[in-house]
Amino acid sequence: xxxxxxxxxxxxxxDAVPIDAVVSEYLQLRNAGGGNLKGLCPFHDExxxxxxxxxxxxxxxxxxxxxxxxTITFVMKVDHLxxxxxxxxxxxxxxxxxxxxxxxxxxxxxxxxxxRLVEAHKIAxxxxxxxxxxxxxxxxxxxxxxxxxxxxxxxxxxxxxYSPQGWDHLTRYLRGKGFTDKELILSGLSQEGRRxxxxxxxxxxxxxxxxxxxxxxxxxxxxxxxxxxxxxxxxTPETAIYKKSQVLYGIDLAKKEIAKSSRAVVVxxxxxxxxxxxxxVTTAIATCGTAFGGEHIKIxxxxxxxNGSARVIFxxxxxxxxxxxxxxxxxxxxxxxxxxYIAIAPDxxxxxxxxxxxxxxxxxxxxxxxxxxxxxxxxxxxxxxxxDTPAGRxxxxxxxxxxxxxxxxxxxxxxxxVELAGMLGILDTQFVVRRVAQLARWARDGKGPQTQxxxxxxxxxxxEAPRPANSGPALTLRNPVFAAERELLKLAxxxxxxxxxxxxxxxxxxxxxxxxxxxxxxxxxxxGAEYGVPDPQxxxxxxxxxxxxxTVRAMVTELAVEPILRRTVDETYxxxxxxxxxxxAVERRIRDIQSQMTRLSTGGDPAQLAAVQNxxxxxxxxxxALRERGAEAL
Numbered sequence: 001x002x003x004x005x006x007x008x009x010x011x012x013x014x015d016a017v018p019i020d021a022v023v024s025e026y027l028q029l030r031n032a033g034g035g036n037l038k039g040l041c042p043f044h045d046e047x048x049x050x051x052x053x054x055x056x057x058x059x060x061x062x063x064x065x066x067x068x069x070x071t072i073t074f075v076m077k078v079d080h081l082x083x084x085x086x087x088x089x090x091x092x093x094x095x096x097x098x099x100x101x102x103x104x105x106x107x108x109x110x111x112x113x114x115x116r117l118v119e120a121h122k123i124a125x126x127x128x129x130x131x132x133x134x135x136x137x138x139x140x141x142x143x144x145x146x147x148x149x150x151x152x153x154x155x156x157x158x159x160x161x162y163s164p165q166g167w168d169h170l171t172r173y174l175r176g177k178g179f180t181d182k183e184l185i186l187s188g189l190s191q192e193g194r195r196x197x198x199x200x201x202x203x204x205x206x207x208x209x210x211x212x213x214x215x216x217x218x219x220x221x222x223x224x225x226x227x228x229x230x231x232x233x234x235x236t237p238e239t240a241i242y243k244k245s246q247v248l249y250g251i252d253l254a255k256k257e258i259a260k261s262s263r264a265v266v267v268x269x270x271x272x273x274x275x276x277x278x279x280x281v282t283t284a285i286a287t288c289g290t291a292f293g294g295e296h297i298k299i300x301x302x303x304x305x306x307n308g309s310a311r312v313i314f315x316x317x318x319x320x321x322x323x324x325x326x327x328x329x330x331x332x333x334x335x336x337x338x339x340x341y342i343a344i345a346p347d348x349x350x351x352x353x354x355x356x357x358x359x360x361x362x363x364x365x366x367x368x369x370x371x372x373x374x375x376x377x378x379x380x381x382x383x384x385x386x387x388d389t390p391a392g393r394x395x396x397x398x399x400x401x402x403x404x405x406x407x408x409x410x411x412x413x414x415x416x417x418v419e420l421a422g423m424l425g426i427l428d429t430q431f432v433v434r435r436v437a438q439l440a441r442w443a444r445d446g447k448g449p450q451t452q453x454x455x456x457x458x459x460x461x462x463x464e465a466p467r468p469a470n471s472g473p474a475l476t477l478r479n480p481v482f483a484a485e486r487e488l489l490k491l492a493x494x495x496x497x498x499x500x501x502x503x504x505x506x507x508x509x510x511x512x513x514x515x516x517x518x519x520x521x522x523x524x525x526x527x528g529a530e531y532g533v534p535d536p537q538x539x540x541x542x543x544x545x546x547x548x549x550x551t552v553r554a555m556v557t558e559l560a561v562e563p564i565l566r567r568t569v570d571e572t573y574x575x576x577x578x579x580x581x582x583x584x585a586v587e588r589r590i591r592d593i594q595s596q597m598t599r600l601s602t603g604g605d606p607a608q609l610a611a612v613q614n615x616x617x618x619x620x621x622x623x624x625a626l627r628e629r630g631a632e633a634l
Contacts, residue, residue: 005087006099011538013087016094019071020055025079025213027302028259029053034563040302041080043067049305054561057494058537061554061561075448079213102438117187117241120179121216124189125208127173128161128219132205138162140204146311148271149356150278158207158253158274163221165191165203176258188218188236200236203228207270209236209288210252212299218242220249220270220288233269235289246295248285249273253460257282258303262310262338265367266292266329271352272315279360281367284351292329301338310338313367315351329373341369342376374416377403382423397432400424405439413440440450473630483515491574492523493540493560496532498574502634504528506578510585515555522556574582575631582634586623588609590616 019028020037032038032052041051041062050064061068067077075086091098120318132138132155141162145155153161163170171190175181181197183192190197204221211217218236236242250273258264265284267273276284287296292314304310313331329340343366345354355363380399386392397420404420407413421432489511491499508524512519523529525546532539540560547553566573593616600609625633 005084006101009091009096009098010087011541012096013090013098014058014071014093014537014541016096017071018055018092019058019060019074020053022071022090023060023074025255027051028305030305032563035564036561040305041065041067042298042302045298052561056536057540058561059540059557059560061558063558063562066554066558068554068561070544079211080411081114088115089118101112104630107462113183113186114241116179116183117239118215118217120174120183120187120189121208121218121241123174123177124170124219125159125161125206125216127170128163128206128208129156129159130161131164131337132160132162135162135164137164144222144224148275149354150271150274154278158277159216159218161206161208163199163201163204163206163227167198167202170199170201170509171197186239188242197539201234204234207249209242209247209249211241211247211252212255214252215241217247218244218288222270233289236253243295244288244290245293246299247288247416248296248299249288250277250285251299253277254283254285255303258285258300259305261331262304264300264304264312266312266314267351268316269350269352272350275352275355276363276367279351279355279363281351281364284367284476285329304338311341311369312338313343313366313369314373315342315343315345338378339369340373342371342373343367343369374403374407375419378416378420378423386424393426396424397435401435402439404436405443414436474615482513482516484577484584485511485513487515487565488577488581489519489523490559490562490564491577492529493543493568494564495530495569496529496536496539498569498571500528500530500533502578502631504530505634506581509584510581515552518548518552519543519555519559522548522552522629571631575634578634579630583623583626586619586626590623 023037023039026042027039028228029037029039030049032049034056035056037053037055038049039048039051039053040049041064043051043062044065051060051062053060058070059068060070062073069077071090072083072086072359075081075089076083079086079089081089088098120259132141133152142152142155145151145160150160168190171184174189179187181190184197185192189200191200192198199218201221203225204223207220207222208216209218209220212363216241218241220236221232221234223230223232235244238244249270254264254277261283263283265276265281267276267284267286269281269286273284273286276282280548281551290368300312304312345351345366349357351363351366354366373571378400381403385396387396400420400423404413404416407416411602413436417436418429420436421429424432426432488499490504492503496503504524506520508517508520511520523546526539526542531542540556544553544556547556552622591610596612597609597616600612
């Protein structure tokens with residue numbers, strides 16, 4: 001087992017890698033006000049952004065699914081890593097050498113499995129690229145690329161490589177780098193042979209497939225030789241780091257431009273991505289040996305932010321397979337808020353062929369949105385029926401009307417219904433319009449109101465609705481006591497300098513909501529709000545670590561990220577909230593004493609009654625001082 005990572009090094013990693021820079025590798029972030037950023041949550045489906053990042057605090061929190069934490073937690077959750085693997089990945093990005101407390105520096109073979117598999121792929125990608133650039137045997141691959149308009153600079157830009165024809169060249173090379181046979185098999189780079197592991201890819205052009213963070217997680221390999229009896233394209237098998245339904249080739253190169261332009265172009269192959277990018281269409285991506293589906297949509301939606309101007313353009317071959325792929329893509333169309341289009345090149349050429357035949361401008365022109373995907377789907381459906389017969393027209397309407405009913409914009413839905421009537425040759429246009437409207441109404445009624453997708457600001461949700469079960473007992477901020485307690489905890493976590501040292505004198509029992517009392521206890525165990533004044537970020541780390549369980553930890557993160565309900569947050573406001581909480585605690589104690597005095601006045605101990613009466617007088621004086629002098633009386 002690897003040793004425990006030194007605490008100082010973990011802190012150094014947290015401080016060195018800004019959380020907004022890490023999160024921005026996976027989704028588009030926009031200004032949320034108050035120094036926070038927002039985006040579509042990567043951990044659950046949503047149409048309105050409820051995922052917030054606080055760069056100043058190094059924390060994120062989703063007000064939809066309640067996921068939250070710091071930079072390390074985000075990397076752990078989004079890439080399914082262990083704590084040490086996430087720290088090691090971030091440390092590598094920041095150039096920090098980690099120390100391990102049980103056995104010194106961590107040997108390479110002791111690192112987490114996922115880190116090891118990623119390292120193996122990184123080294124393999126570099127080795128394949130060197131083979132393509134320098135090996136005489138790779139001339140076949142260089143010719144293949146040149147014939148398609150790709151020079152050595154293009155190959156380097158996309159990391160294209162070559163796998164030699166021998167049985168175990170890469171396997172032996174990676175063994176020499178310290179990788180075990182088990183790791184090579186798990187990575188998918190090698191496979192079992194008669195006498196041990198052999199290379200999975202032999203005599204092929206190699207395209208490294210990277211995840212959205214830029215790590216190589218797999219390869220796409222193109223056959224070059226007639227003697228190769230394998231498929232034309234061979235991809236890495238499913239592994240711990242490679243899931244073909246969750247990766248998009250070129251996403252690491254395209255993500256910034258996709259987010260900036262709110263536009264993505266989906267093509268069919270690796271060379272098509274290369275051709276598009278070299279032609280200036282730098283938003284091009286492709287699937288890796290599988291149909292475009294729901295997981296791919298999730299990746300794009302986080303980058304597009306699903307605003308009204310977002311565009312997704314699919315390019316498919318004009319043959320039957322391409323048409324089938326387009327119809328498959330349309331089945332998932334409604335998962336986008338973006339508008340979807342289809343582009344088919346003249347003569348059915350793909351972008352790579354089109355660039356060769358007609359140049360870069362033709363590729364750029366191809367992907368200009370022209371034909372909405374739903375219109376293409378309708379024409380493909382209608383073409384399958386005999387529209388000269390009433391039965392054929394009725395059958396075509398039965399299949400096409402539900403597609404029109406799915407169109408998001410009601411005005412466009414009406415217009416397309418009229419167009420559909422014309423396509424089918426149905427003279428009674430209103431009959432088709434009514435049929436489509438009825439199907440749309442049934443679909444809406446069946447689904448019910450999509451309240452989750454129409455989120456209100458987080459503070460408004462707290463005011464109007466009970467919290468989810470995993471945030472503790474149901475709370476509503478209609479109760480002014482809960483509202484004030486929540487606000488004070490936000491101040492203590494986000495602006496400790498405004499409430500310290502007074503806050504640290506507040507007892508846990510001054511917070512009446514159990515989840516808030518638990519957060520107060522965690523702050524106390526972390527050293528109090530006063531600890532947060534010199535180092536706010538380390539203070540939040542300590543509070544989260546002091547939380548007794550994930551539920552309280554999630555509450556700490558939420559309160560540390562949620563905006564404070566006052567535009568101007570200063571000592572005066574902090575003092576007002578402190579006084580509110582203390583006065584309510586005093587009022588509760590006064591009520592308790594009044595009850596006790598009532599009991600003692602009917603035959604109780606006179607001395608005890610006198611002590612209670614004295615406490616009552618002190619509390620009343622204190623309450624009056626708080627009323628008159630405010631925070632000065634605390």
